[in-house]
Amino acid sequence: MLRGVMHYQTWLMILVLWTIQAAEGCPDVCKCSKKSAPEKSEVNCHKKGLRAFPSRLPPDAWILKLGENGIIDLKANALRSTPKVESINLERNAIKSIHHQAFSGGKQLMLLNLYGNHITSLPLKGFQDLLNLRFLMLGHNQIGSLKPQMFAGMRNLSDLDLPLNALTTLPSNAFKPLIALKVLDLSLNRIQKISPKAFIGLRQLMFLNLDNNSLKNVPAGAFRPLRSLEMLVLDNNLLSMLGSSTLEGMENLQELYLRNNELEHLPPDVFRKMAKLSQLALSGNRLKTVDGNVFAHMPDLKKLHLHDNMWQCDCNIASLVRWMGQTKATLSPRDALMCVSPPELRKKSLSSLQADKLSCHE
Template sequence: MLLQNRSTMAGSALLLTIVGLSVSVPKCPMWREIAPCTCKQESQITSIKCFSRNYTYDQISEKFQGHFNPANRVHLSIGFADLKDLNYRAFKDLNMTIEHLRLNHDTIGLPINEESFDGLSQVKYFSLADSVLNDVPEQLWKKMPNIATLDLGRTHIHSVTSTNFQGLDSLAYLLLPGNQISRMDKDSIPSHLSTLHLGRNHIKILNGTLLNLPNLNWLLVNANQLETLENELPVVAPNLQMIHAAHNFLDKLPQQLKTYPNLDTLFLNNNKLTSLDGALSKSRKLLRLVLENNYINTICAEDFAETEMLENLILSHNELTTLNNSLLNLKNLKYLNVTFNRLTEFSFQDVVGLEELGNIDLSYNQISKIQGPAAAFQNLVEWNIQLLELKLDHNLLETLNGALSGLPYLIKLDLSFNQIKSISPDDLIGLDQLQFLDISYNQLTTLEEMSKTFLPKLSELIASHNNLTILERDFHGLPVLCQANFEHNQIIALGRDLVAKTRCQIDTGVYEGTWDTLKINLQDNPILCDAALPEIMSLMEINHTRIYGTTKSCLTLSEQPTTSKPNDFLGYIPELPLPPSVEDPSPIQVEKKPDTIPAFPVFDSKPLPLLNVNNLPFPPEVELTRNEQYTVATEETPSNHLEPLALKTPENDVPINSNISEEANVKVEVSGEKAPNVPVETPPPSAVEIFTEPMPTPLPLQASGLEPNSTIPMTQTTELLDKNTEEPRKP
């Protein structure tokens, strides 16, 4: 019986415990019951947000009735509400324990009735940001004595007096940004602060308000009108880590910076500094230093004597003409930005030994010469440079002089907007990890030498806006190239072997290691106007390459060139001299195949050196104009155009578009879509002979078998003439 009673008592106690726990765990009401407010339970904290424009305090209070109790530890946010009626009510009526209170973007009745804030003794975080106050509401602190974080940002406060924050003994974070503060009384800032934000005000002088802040960690005085910080910073601040003093009128760094042993971040950009004056020489834990948009014209090694921990140094938009070997002590430097300065020369000797340096940005300078450390050490092993990205765009470089060779970890190289005329094999040797190369907006006429340099991982090449004319074997050293941009060049021909040794390979993402298509952008290049463009595209597609781009600058049909091109190229090339080994060429005879598309001839032995639109292995001795070769007697149409002639294959009766526009400024669009499956006829090798005289006069239209107003495709012209004329006389 005794054991049974004990068991019953234990069970009852367990049941009471479970019931007690279920009662003590707060719960949010259904959202319909408190809408437009929302409630979210996070552990023991109930987070309530009420963001409804023009909602009054009475309406919000009514929504909460009967849903909360003092056991609820609440973080309450009320935004964009009309709280003028708050002066006649009190927060204690909400029947909850508020620990965080945010009244942001609200309309509050002024002056604020302190009695309305009864019941807020547990508040640790209080924000009135973005609500109009005009003055610090110091009468409220007696109701909320335990505030640790106070945010009065953008509340139209004009001054800070010595009594504004009295009684807030727990205050650690004081945020006053974006106000109109122009006057600060001495001793107005509580001495126990760890973070002080006075940014974006109208402060001209700090008036000694920061001298007695020994616990300060973060100080923000950015975007004011300060002319000096000398004798204005804390006398003793062993924990000071960050100073944000950007966008002021400082012309000199305070020497007090040497006394802060834990300073790791310093923003001094957009001031009037001309030098560092050694003020940072003792900052041993400095990690980030931002000095952009100043007037600094010189730096020296003493400026960074003991700043070995510095990782990010930004010196852009200054007036530096040299780095002066000032960075050699920065053994942990990872990022260096010296853009928009006046550097005329860069030597890798300035960064030798900085093994952690991964990114250098030297763009927008006047650099005309780069000097590699090999000139000083004569040994690439001693470089100790592991650069990942180098930006030298918008400079005055004409040659690289091999200064960039031997950077085995370099991934991205930007040489755009320079005056580079040529790239030699030595310029890019040893760049085994290079994946991105930008040489656009230079004066390059050829990339032939690049074929002698092996870049095993280059996947993207940008060479737009140069003077390139022919791409022959330029990709032979680029085995995995995927993107090639040649916009706005003068490219007229592509080598048949251009992509013979290149196959795009994806090296990142879920498809890493798989093959893809090489994409060549030929936007606004003359080759897009070539009559043989469809055949060029087809031959490229065989090698997993797609050509794309558009142009609006094609010549009219009668002005398109018809001179010959070497057999190793695809596209129009200006007339070449006759090889001396050929003295007595013979005429060519091509069989008539009206329902097939002619292709390049196939040769049994050695390939002939030249190939052109007429399938002539060598150019005729007398160059003929376009009209002499392709004139067909016909009636003149009103538009002076020849109508297109539709060809069909006997097998599938699929029409083939053979229209060639004669209009000037025609936009030619090229896509990667394959043409219908049309058989391609290749003339037998025995039928290939050589013309030595001009073509005979064309027959009348009726003899040719064509209808009036018909356009003769360029690829069919030779066959048409061959069908209706006798064999040309041999010499």
């Protein structure tokens, strides 16, 4: 009987201890479960009505799912109790401010998702402890300016997403600490001005997205540091010209998108030293004529989009017509590539023209 009582008391004590540990570890409204290894917990607090970052979390937590709550700010040492955390999802909360020591100690963090909050500015050196961070999602916030100190210490970051913010300028050295960055998304901002030194340090960058901004021009040599760039998206801006040195230094570029801008002229050497270019999109601009030799130095060109321009089909376009007849590149869509003037050739396909029969118009 005594042995039975002792066994019961031992069991009760274990249960109490387990309950206390559980209470200290997992927030009441959340679900905590072991994943893949005994020492790793996944904490799921998605859409649970939280108003603050949980202070009680399992010390072995490696994934925190905190999306779609009402968290307003991130206070200092938010990760103190979770030194092993590798992934934090805080998308679609109401975060307005981030303490500069909020992520202190998060040395194993690899992914941080802050998409869809109300962040207006990033703390200087606020991410400097995140030495292993690979992915930082900051899209759909209200971030209005960038400073290099904001990204201090992030030497392993490979993917920075900043679309749908309120950026108007890219200052000098804006991304200088990000020496391992491969992907940079700056689409759907209000960027009007790029400093000539904005992209210094980004020697590993492979993809740059500047789609849907308000760029009227890009300073000469601004893209020069981007030696590894393979894809550049400049669609839906206000670019009226490309200088001879606008695209200088991008010998590894494979895809260039300039759709829906206001380009009226292409310098003959604008694509020089871009022998690896395989896709080029110039549709939706105001081009009237282009020298066919502009594309002659691209042996790998596979797709070229030239439709929806203001093609003036006279003798000045003859070299382009000749090149079109010789190239193996796909001119997509060929049927939409039409003359706008002179009146007698309006809506006539460029591919049906004969170069030696095009007359000159005063």
